[in-house]
Amino acid sequence: xxxxxxxxxxxxxxxxxxxxxxxxxxxxxxxxxxxxxxxxxxxxxxxxxxxxxxxxxxxxxxxxxxxxxxxxxxxxxxxxxxxxxxxxxxxxxxxxxxxxxxxxxxxxxxxxxxxxxxxxxxxxxxxxxxxxxxxxxxxxxxxxxxxxxxxxxxxxxxxxxxxxxxxxxxxxxxxxxxxxxxxxxxxxxxxxxxxxxxxxxxxxxxxxxxxxxxxxxxxxxxxxxxxxxxxxxxxxxxxxxxxxxxxxxxxxxxxxxxxxxxxxxxxxxxxxxxxxxxxxxxxxxxxxxxxxxxxxxxxxxxxxxxxxxxxxxxxxxxxxxxxxxxxxxxxxxxxxxxxxxxxxxx
Amino acid sequence: xxxxxxxxxxxxxxxxxxxxxxxxxxxxxxxxxxxxxxxxxxxxxxxxxxxxxxxxxxxxxxxxxxxxxxxxxxxxxxxxxxxxxxxxxxxxxxxxxxxxxxxxxxxxxxxxxxxxxxxxxxxxxxxxxxxxxxxxxxxxxxxxxxxxxxxxxxxxxxxxxxxxxxxxxxxxxxxxxxxxxxxxxxxxxxxxxxxxxxxxxxxxxxxxxxxxxxxxxxxxxxxxxxxxxxxxxxxxxxxxxxxxxxxxxxxxxxxxxxx
Numbered sequence: 001x002x003x004x005x006x007x008x009x010x011x012x013x014x015x016x017x018x019x020x021x022x023x024x025x026x027x028x029x030x031x032x033x034x035x036x037x038x039x040x041x042x043x044x045x046x047x048x049x050x051x052x053x054x055x056x057x058x059x060x061x062x063x064x065x066x067x068x069x070x071x072x073x074x075x076x077x078x079x080x081x082x083x084x085x086x087x088x089x090x091x092x093x094x095x096x097x098x099x100x101x102x103x104x105x106x107x108x109x110x111x112x113x114x115x116x117x118x119x120x121x122x123x124x125x126x127x128x129x130x131x132x133x134x135x136x137x138x139x140x141x142x143x144x145x146x147x148x149x150x151x152x153x154x155x156x157x158x159x160x161x162x163x164x165x166x167x168x169x170x171x172x173x174x175x176x177x178x179x180x181x182x183x184x185x186x187x188x189x190x191x192x193x194x195x196x197x198x199x200x201x202x203x204x205x206x207x208x209x210x211x212x213x214x215x216x217x218x219x220x221x222x223x224x225x226x227x228x229x230x231x232x233x234x235x236x237x238x239x240x241x242x243x244x245x246x247x248x249x250x251x252x253x254x255x256x257x258x259x260x261x262x263x264x265x266x267x268x269x270x271x272x273x274x275x276x277x278x279x280x281x282x283x284x285x286x287x288x289x290x291x292x293x294x295x296x297x298x299x300x301x302x303x304x305x306x307x308x309x310x311x312x313x314x315x316x317x318x319x320x321x322x323x324x325x326x327x328x329x330x331x332x333x334x335x336x337x338x339x340x341x342x343x344x345x346x
Numbered sequence: 347x348x349x350x351x352x353x354x355x356x357x358x359x360x361x362x363x364x365x366x367x368x369x370x371x372x373x374x375x376x377x378x379x380x381x382x383x384x385x386x387x388x389x390x391x392x393x394x395x396x397x398x399x400x401x402x403x404x405x406x407x408x409x410x411x412x413x414x415x416x417x418x419x420x421x422x423x424x425x426x427x428x429x430x431x432x433x434x435x436x437x438x439x440x441x442x443x444x445x446x447x448x449x450x451x452x453x454x455x456x457x458x459x460x461x462x463x464x465x466x467x468x469x470x471x472x473x474x475x476x477x478x479x480x481x482x483x484x485x486x487x488x489x490x491x492x493x494x495x496x497x498x499x500x501x502x503x504x505x506x507x508x509x510x511x512x513x514x515x516x517x518x519x520x521x522x523x524x525x526x527x528x529x530x531x532x533x534x535x536x537x538x539x540x541x542x543x544x545x546x547x548x549x550x551x552x553x554x555x556x557x558x559x560x561x562x563x564x565x566x567x568x569x570x571x572x573x574x575x576x577x578x579x580x581x582x583x584x585x586x587x588x589x590x591x592x593x594x595x596x597x598x599x600x601x602x603x604x605x
Contacts, residue, residue: 093436229449231436235398236429240498241422241450286436 013283014290017297021073024301028069028308029061033316036060068201072307072321073300074213075198075262076272080299081220082255083273084280084291088227089251090157093281097259097273100252101141101164104171106263109137111175111190115182130193131205131264138260141167146252155248157234196267196322198307205265216258217296223251224288231286269322271329272299279332302328347410349374349509349540350395355404357394364390364399365564372557374507377531377541379555379572381548383585386561388544389430392511395542396427409507422450424506426498430513430544432491440474440482440490447497461500468530469493470523485518492527499539508539515543516550528554548602552576553594560584576600 030036036044040057047055048062082097090099098104113133145167149160179187226247229237238244262269276299277291284290303321306328310319350372357365365387372378380388393399394406397413406413409424426447434443444465448458466472469489474482479490492515499508510531516524524547531554535541545551551558551572558575560568562584568575581589581602590603 091433091435225449229446231434231438232443232446233429233433235396236427236432238398238418239396239422239425239427240446241419243418281437285442286438287442 013280013294014297017294017301020301021297021304024304025069025073028072028304029065031308031312032060032065033311034060067203067206068198068307069304071201071206071209071265072198072303074206074209075266075269076276076299076301076303077296078209078213078216078258078262078299079269079272079303080276081217081292081296082258083299084277084288084295085220085223085227085251086255086273087277088230088286088288088291089248090161091231091233093278094274095161097255098168098268099161099164100256101145101167101171102138102256102259103263103268104168104175105141105144106134106138106260107194107268108171108175108178109140110134110193110264110267111178112137114189114193115178115186134264135260137171138263139256141171142252142256142260154245157248192320193267194322195320196269196325197310197318197320198266199318200265209261209265212257212261216254219250219254220258221289221292223247223254224292227251227288227292228286267320267322269303270326272303272325275329275332276302347374347507348372348407349376349409349507350378350542351405351407353405355394355401355406357390357399357401359399363564365394365561367404368394368566369404370557370559370566370569372540372542374540375535375538376556377535377543377554379551379558380542380544380561381546381551381558381575381584382561382567385563386584387564388561389513390564391559391561392427392513392542392544395509395511396425409509419450422498424499425509425511426495428491428495428510428512428515430517432487435480437478437480440471440477440479443479443490444471444493444497447494450498453501457501458497461497465493465496465500468496468526468533470526485520485523488515488518489523489527496530496534499534502538510534510539510541512541512543512545514545516545516547524550548576549594552599552602553597572600576602 026038026041029041030038036057041061044055044057044061045066047058048066079097083095086097086099087093087095110130110133113130117129145160145163146155148163149155149157179190182190226237226242229240229242230244230247232240234244259273277295280291280294280298284294303325306324307321310321310324313319348371350370352368352370355365355368356363368391370378380391382388390399394401395408401413408416441462444462445458448461466475469492471489471493474486474490479487482490495510495512499510502508516527519527528550531541531543543551543554555572557570558568558572559566560575560580567584568580576591578589578591581587587604589605592601592603593599594601
């Protein structure tokens, strides 16, 4: 943020977000088709912990809302933190985790699974199959993008950007081809999946998200110093003692697995990976030692809020959460673009 | 210890030879100036020393070790590089950019802050400390980048030799700041840091360098102390221009006057 050309860095953002996150989670737990008070939530949580959840509040909180809200928080954190890392790696504040092809590949993988499993397998097994397909599709396309951009001279991030665009377009058109031949029912399932949603949240999924998301959220901040140096340029980072090739590979693997898992569990959720790091950078500056953890916390808050809104706006019908994040995200993003000079962007 | 020992080194990273048969030696505390027309291979020579392009044939020992034997992290503690162009477009503050120079060291916050104050003094960037880097003028950005590379090798750790590589460090600076930077370079050299500098300002090069290498089309046309390299014959061969060389009235170093 700028005041007369001087930088003002917020040192308090992380503590503020740390206080905000539990509040947002409580709001998420209390809102829905049935509103619950704080006391009811706490009683419900206690009963769930003691495994004696028989009251209505205990069932709603323990079985429905808690896994969903926690899944939203984890996925929001992974997407935002990955976005911040990608913007640093590509030295471009408009980069997005989907740039390396992971989202498009995952979408295609999911579409293939939906069409292939078709009407044979539905419900829980179908959902798991689709998630697996999405995860594999995401990883395969990142692998392809990485291979395309790697030559004996190293990996070029500029080529990776172009390869990512190419693979995204290819996966998109293959997906469209599938939709062209899909029945109306399958078509609707594909497009609903694409819009993203957390309605499939349950404890097994939460467990997967905790393990993968936890690992990614621990590993990414370890690259903070390297990312800070990388903003100067790749040779400059090397001259500052950073093993650039290893850092690139490590970051790509972390982001591919993190975002691949997020897309597999919750579909494509737009804009969290793009706008959250942006907002945080406006407040704290580009230092990744603050930016990465603050982005993770802010992403968690945003996605929990967006998912809560998605649940209650048209209650009892649910909006896909991807629609809500884009609806909140786009106007905010446009206002950022208009004010970019105020925080030192050209 | 020698800072650089280079014997008959060639470089041809993309097929055609960029540099042929380059030989030079530089002691700790010495400054080497590199001159030559555009595209002569001046920046390539610096990139050879940083390992950004590979040497083929010949021998290249930097700071006492074969270049390939250096670990990236260890080398960064003794060698700093100022590139010709800076592409930084993220809104770091000036102070944050300069402190990036301390990345390879784990010297602690107190030491880093002390060095920050000293290098800001040496580059006159004190007043800019809280400004956003992307909003500075070209000359101000160059001073900040200079401060960053100075911070990287400002203190000598355990008597290990240091090497500073500068690609046109004063190109965007006004006269006062050029002089300030030259004084800092002299002081660094006096403290044992070896310096290799590419520049187009011959008089600045003459004022600082102990040795000068003149390059043309990748070949070393002349090499030696300023008096032997800065001659009308070398200028005719390297730059195809006629110049008059005089002794500077005060420093008695060569003074190049072009027509």
